[in-house]
Amino acid sequence: MASPWYIPMILLLLCDGIRGRTLYPLPSKLENKEKRPLQTYRPYNIAHRGSNGEIPEETAAAYLRAIKEGADFIETDILATKDGKLICFHDVTLDDTTDIANHTEFADRKRTYEVQGENITGWFVVDFTLKELLTLRVKQRYSFRDQQYNWKFTIITFEEYISIALDADRIVGIYPEIKNPVFINQHVKWADGKKFEDKFVAMLLKYGYKGEYLSKDWLKQPVFIQSFAPTSLIYASNMTNSPKIFLIDDVTIPTQDTNQSYWEITSNSYLQYIRNYVLGIGPWKDTIVPPVNNYLTTPTDLVAKAHAHDLQVHPYTYRNENQFLHFNFSQDPYAEYDYWITKMGVDGLFTDFTGSLHHYQEWTDATKNQKRAEGVLRKIAHLVSSYERDLSFF
Numbered sequence: 001m002a003s004p005w006y007i008p009m010i011l012l013l014l015c016d017g018i019r020g021r022t023l024y025p026l027p028s029k030l031e032n033k034e035k036r037p038l039q040t041y042r043p044y045n046i047a048h049r050g051s052n053g054e055i056p057e058e059t060a061a062a063y064l065r066a067i068k069e070g071a072d073f074i075e076t077d078i079l080a081t082k083d084g085k086l087i088c089f090h091d092v093t094l095d096d097t098t099d100i101a102n103h104t105e106f107a108d109r110k111r112t113y114e115v116q117g118e119n120i121t122g123w124f125v126v127d128f129t130l131k132e133l134l135t136l137r138v139k140q141r142y143s144f145r146d147q148q149y150n151w152k153f154t155i156i157t158f159e160e161y162i163s164i165a166l167d168a169d170r171i172v173g174i175y176p177e178i179k180n181p182v183f184i185n186q187h188v189k190w191a192d193g194k195k196f197e198d199k200f201v202a203m204l205l206k207y208g209y210k211g212e213y214l215s216k217d218w219l220k221q222p223v224f225i226q227s228f229a230p231t232s233l234i235y236a237s238n239m240t241n242s243p244k245i246f247l248i249d250d251v252t253i254p255t256q257d258t259n260q261s262y263w264e265i266t267s268n269s270y271l272q273y274i275r276n277y278v279l280g281i282g283p284w285k286d287t288i289v290p291p292v293n294n295y296l297t298t299p300t301d302l303v304a305k306a307h308a309h310d311l312q313v314h315p316y317t318y319r320n321e322n323q324f325l326h327f328n329f330s331q332d333p334y335a336e337y338d339y340w341i342t343k344m345g346v347d348g349l350f351t352d353f354t355g356s357l358h359h360y361q362e363w364t365d366a367t368k369n370q371k372r373a374e375g376v377l378r379k380i381a382h383l384v385s386s387y388e389r390d391l392s393f394f
């Protein structure tokens, strides 16, 4: 028997009443074509660990803030827990950015492990299950930054981070790092025999991240995979064609997997080789323009060399505070952005202050400024013509 027409109507009203709010679809459930696309015509604003200049790094709040402030990409470091779950966390130890020291129940978990040729003592992420880690609260890393958000937020998982990007009301890319892969693969074992890199890529594929740089799939869900370990990137390139960025450390630090020197991996022959696997490099900015006594010296040719091999350059890390700004910039972060974008010609910038980089880019955006100027001219023309009309009465 057919039910009366009003039954579904009543059900609908009831459901809506129970929820107590209007039902809007989540932005991630909208068709991507309804979302504002990623800009691809100017250097990328990469929110380093979220807006960590303001809010404790790698937290949901720091990522949401970065999205609000105009990030093109939200950046994160992926590590694995004892039970093989992937989380967003920078250090291999929990000591500097969590309240682990206050958790007496974990006092006996302190260990010393060798990490990249150095013995480190502390509470290691790899010795805790995800459930245990979620009982911790995180804090701001630097004492000179705002402390008001300390102990308010938890560590988040790789999946939560992805959902934050997908739920944004415009297209926001992700920029996850395969962090300390040698160490993680030593300490974390998965039942299926898979490696950290396998799990990392599987997570991206599960959520639909795929396709070459600027392909249709990529523009829908932009991603850059980053790592300091070239073998991880090469291995990952067998599983995904998503663009990869090879990070380059300080000149004194060899690669963690292949033990190659800075000079080796920035040579023309190496760039020629690695470009088969990666879209670009991510060097520390002070190795490109080395400072002496806090003044910039002559830039190296690394940007030009990378560009000659058709590799993008995304240097790290731009920070607003005095202690990070070289004297040439008169303590003005905009002057630093101007130097790196207009003089050095980089293709993306990792920043702790996404809002500042966004403002700089908006205010110096030629296309936008032209539109603004045209708008002002139109208004003046309108004023003049109405003034002329008024005058014609006399």
Ligand SMILES: *[C@@H]1O[C@H](CO)[C@@H](O)[C@H](O)[C@H]1NC(C)=O
Binding pocket: 099, 101, 102, 151
């Ligand atoms: C941790 O313990 C220290 C020393 O007892 C105390 O000062 C601090 O407030 C505690 N922090 C948290 C987050 O509970």
Ligand SMILES: *[C@@H]1O[C@H](CO)[C@@H](O)[C@H](O)[C@H]1NC(C)=O
Binding pocket: 114, 117, 118, 119
């Ligand atoms: C780390 O400590 C172990 C045990 O004391 C030692 O055998 C090893 O040589 C140390 N490694 C480094 C890099 O100092």
Ligand SMILES: *[C@@H]1O[C@H](CO)[C@@H](O)[C@H](O)[C@H]1NC(C)=O
Binding pocket: 234, 235, 238
């Ligand atoms: C990539 O896959 C091919 C074919 O399975 C294999 O021969 C090769 O060794 C793999 N490369 C890496 C770096 O794992």
Ligand SMILES: *[C@@H]1O[C@H](CO)[C@@H](O)[C@H](O)[C@H]1NC(C)=O
Binding pocket: 254, 259
């Ligand atoms: C790495 O390379 C340096 C310089 O060639 C060498 O002295 C060192 O023993 C190497 N380390 C490892 C772990 O192979």
Ligand SMILES: *[C@@H]1O[C@H](CO)[C@@H](O)[C@H](O)[C@H]1NC(C)=O
Binding pocket: 295, 296, 297, 328
């Ligand atoms: C930075 O300042 C130093 C010292 O005045 C000067 O030698 C150098 O050329 C400056 N560099 C840039 C890029 O302006």
